[in-house]
Amino acid sequence: MPHDHPDHPHALLPPDPALRVKALETILIQKGLIDPAALEEIIDTYQNRIGPQNGARVVARAWSDPEFKAALLADADPVLVELGFYGRQGEHMVVVENTALQHNMVVCTLCSCYPWPLLGIPPGWYKSDAYRARAVREPRKVLAEFGVTLPEGTSVRVWDSTAEVRYLVLPMRPEGTEDLNEEDLAALVTRDSMIGTSLAKVPS
Amino acid sequence: MSSCPEAAAPEPVFSEPWHAQVFALTVHLNEAGRFTWSAWVERFSATLRRHGLSRELDGGEDYFRAWLETLEMFLAEEGAASPAEAEVMRSRWEAAYLSTPHGAPVRLSD
Numbered sequence: 001m002p003h004d005h006p007d008h009p010h011a012l013l014p015p016d017p018a019l020r021v022k023a024l025e026t027i028l029i030q031k032g033l034i035d036p037a038a039l040e041e042i043i044d045t046y047q048n049r050i051g052p053q054n055g056a057r058v059v060a061r062a063w064s065d066p067e068f069k070a071a072l073l074a075d076a077d078p079v080l081v082e083l084g085f086y087g088r089q090g091e092h093m094v095v096v097e098n099t100a101l102q103h104n105m106v107v108c109t110l111c112s113c114y115p116w117p118l119l120g121i122p123p124g125w126y127k128s129d130a131y132r133a134r135a136v137r138e139p140r141k142v143l144a145e146f147g148v149t150l151p152e153g154t155s156v157r158v159w160d161s162t163a164e165v166r167y168l169v170l171p172m173r174p175e176g177t178e179d180l181n182e183e184d185l186a187a188l189v190t191r192d193s194m195i196g197t198s199l200a201k202v203p204s
Numbered sequence: 205m206s207s208c209p210e211a212a213a214p215e216p217v218f219s220e221p222w223h224a225q226v227f228a229l230t231v232h233l234n235e236a237g238r239f240t241w242s243a244w245v246e247r248f249s250a251t252l253r254r255h256g257l258s259r260e261l262d263g264g265e266d267y268f269r270a271w272l273e274t275l276e277m278f279l280a281e282e283g284a285a286s287p288a289e290a291e292v293m294r295s296r297w298e299a300a301y302l303s304t305p306h307g308a309p310v311r312l313s314d
Contacts, residue, residue, distance in 0.1 A: 009305070009306065010302050010303065010304055010305065010306060011301045011302075011304040011305070011306055011307075011308065012306070013298065015220075017222055017268070018221070018222035019294045019298055019301075020294050021225045021226045022293075023285075023290050023291075023293035023294040023297060024229060024275065024285055024290060025225065025229060026293050026312065027284075027289055028233075028279075028284065028285065033233075033238070034229070034232055034233065034236065038236075039228045039229060039232055040228075042227075042228035042232055043224045043225070046217060046224070046227070047217050047218065047224065051217075088231065088235065089234060089241035110245060111249040111252055112263075112267070113245065120217060121218065121227075124262065124263040124267075125263060126263065127263030127267045128261060128262050129256050130262075131263070163241050163242040163244070163245035163246075
């Protein structure tokens with residue numbers, strides 16, 4: 001690793017791929033094909049404003065409001081558009097509900113399609129060959145590695161995302177949360193519980 | 205794959221600035237109508253498959269290297285940025301970094 005030091009005679013040289021990205025950016029800006037301000041806006045949005053907290057709000061509301069939940073499961077797109085969590089890439093969102101009989105888990109075997117507006121940028125493991133291949137082949141084993149053991153009567157269904165369709169898992173509401181408000185409920189909803197590789201947290 | 209994800213420190217959204225830049229560049233080109241997201245996914249997944257044949261991809265740095273390679277090929281095919289143009293511009297940036305005193309802003313020479 002190069003390190004920053006005031007004695008360096010010249011600016012620290014970024015790694016080769018960083019220079020290649022800069023090159024593309026400069027060429028496209030010079031040709032008027034992209035707007036540098038728009039690039040900044042996209043980075044800022046994904047770095048600071050979008051993340052699993054969006055999905056957690058949706059889940060907490062679905063746990064608290066049966067009508068909202070019914071609408072979300074029937075056709076998620078209009079519900080999410082109203083909340084401002086629409087897909088920038090025009091994809092169609094499907095929310096799948098975990099029950100005592102069926103646990104849902106999401107993967108993208110193609111690459112890394114993921115519900116960005118609800119969960120932000122996917123974690124490294126979601127993009128790894130290991131997860132992408134094994135989630136479909138041996139979901140129970142993968143779940144066990146994430147520390148999830150399901151009751152025997154619960155089947156596992158794996159949903160494969162595409163460029164057109166993205167999935168969000170609606171985890172089961174933990175027991176003993178009857179008195180919690182939406183904000184407290186949202187704090188129990190982890191990113192992984194909405195991918196289906198974890199369950200919602202149990203209040204301590 | 206982490207066996208105990210909750211115990212780990214929160215992962216940064218992008219682990220390197222250039223990961224964020226190549227991501228934003230692609231999203232922006234899509235939103236500007238240069239290509240559809242389906243066309244992007246088709247090409248990107250083909251690159252991942254090709255890379256994954258020779259070794260197991262870990263979803264980190266190798267993922268964004270595949271992303272960058274896909275974008276370079278796509279822009280070359282489209283005629284928006286040829287490989288030769290890209291290489292000239294990359295060398296110019298490299299030269300700019302190497303000739304800029306430490307701490308000063310790095311700019312391309314004319």
